[in-house]
Amino acid sequence: MxxxxxxxxxxxxxxxxxxxxxxxxxxxxxxxxxxxxxxxxxxxxxxxxxxxxxxxxxxxxxxxxxxxxxxxxxxxxxxxxxxxxxxxxxxxxxxxxxxxxxxxxxxxxxxxxxxxxxxxxxxxGWPVKVLCREDCRGICSICGQNLNEGFCNCEDTGLDPRMSVVRDLFKNFKEV
Missing domain, CATH: 2.40.160 (Porin)
Known part of the structure; x- marks a missing residue:
């Protein structure tokens, strides 16, 4: 125009x-x-x-x-x-x-x-991060289930026990 x-x-x-x-x-x-x-x-x-x-x-x-x-x-x-x-x-x-x-x-x-x-x-003015809600859980990395709508039965077998400290940090702060 x-x-x-x-x-x-x-x-x-x-x-x-x-x-x-x-x-x-x-x-x-x-x-x-x-x-x-x-x-x-x-x-x-x-x-x-x-x-x-x-x-x-x-x-x-x-x-x-x-x-x-x-x-x-x-x-x-x-x-x-x-x-x-x-x-x-x-x-x-x-x-x-x-x-x-x-x-x-x-x-x-x-x-x-x-x-x-x-x-x-x-x-x-484009936002850096867009969230549908503040506590959005995201999607399952294995099956693609929207975790806001319900949980899935997938087991996360790819977790390394040596990374448990880092995993705990992510669980506590939930901002990824």
Whole structure:
């Protein structure tokens, strides 16, 4: 989804203030494809500051289904995106100051790529660990039974008695 910034960059310096529908139905990264199950319209506001400098505000929220890291049950993860970018198109990205954000990845000519901006913000806010619940037991490594739904009759024959101290540590802290 591209937003035309020619009115902001022209001599009139008109502010762009739009609410548009998000076209993205799937979030795809190296970790896999994750469906976007709920999304709200995206509110965009672009203001001229001076020269080719502008402020970009983007607000939306959406839910993405991500599998639990232990039992693979789908978990609905909420992302609230409230983005503020200060961009100067005259300054190359290698000479940016702390107050300015990179512009080359979201602005092409006079078009602002909203989906690329949202993709990057979702990627930055991606959770390190997703759990369906705090005390998730995971799945059996032998038969694949979801241990949250019941126990299995598998015997863990691969345990080395010399590792009993380490096994006790894992049992006590349960965070693997």
């Amino acid at each position: 591209l937003i035309n910034l020619s009115d902001v960059m022209s001599d009139r310096h008109e502010t762009v203030d739009e609410t548009v529908e998000l076209n993205m139905d799937m979030f795809q990264s190296k970790a896999g494809q994750f469906p976007i199950v709920r999304k709200n319209p995206v509110h965009i506001r672009v203001e001229h500051v001076r020269g080719k400098e502008m402020l970009i505000y983007v607000q939306t929220d959406l839910d993405i289904e991500i599998p639990c890291d232990r039992c693979l049950k789908e978990v609905r993860q909420k992302f609230v995106l409230d983005i503020k970018k200060h961009i100067d198109l005259e300054v190359p990205d290698d000479k940016l100051t702390e107050e300015l954000d990179e512009s080359n990845f979201i602005i092409d000519g006079y078009n602002l790529d909203i989906e690329k901006l949202l993709y990057n913000e979702i990627l930055i």
